[in-house]
């Protein structure tokens with residue numbers, strides 16, 4: 001993320017100051033020109049490996065997705081996509097008779 005790309009979403013000013021952090025830990029900024037407070041890239045939150053591992057554990061505990069959202073702070077949309085992707089990629093070998101290879 002280059003500093004030159006940072007602009008106020010309201011007035012496009014590049015003059016702003018750090019303004020503490022939001023409740024979920026993201027850097028908050030305040031525009032010096034128009035006074036708007038904003039968070040950079042609020043929708044592009046990267047979910048770390050630690051969080052993913054925690055989610056995996058919670059899924060094994062059969063916690064409801066809404067509960068996992070509350071515990072980990074990820075968005076419901078992200079979690080739904082993550083779960084869908086996860087169960088799509090898990091090989092469903094449990095109920096399938098193994099195919100013979102070779103010969």
Ligand SMILES: [Zn+2]
Pocket residue numbers: 008009010011012013031032033034035036
């Ligand atoms: Zn502004």
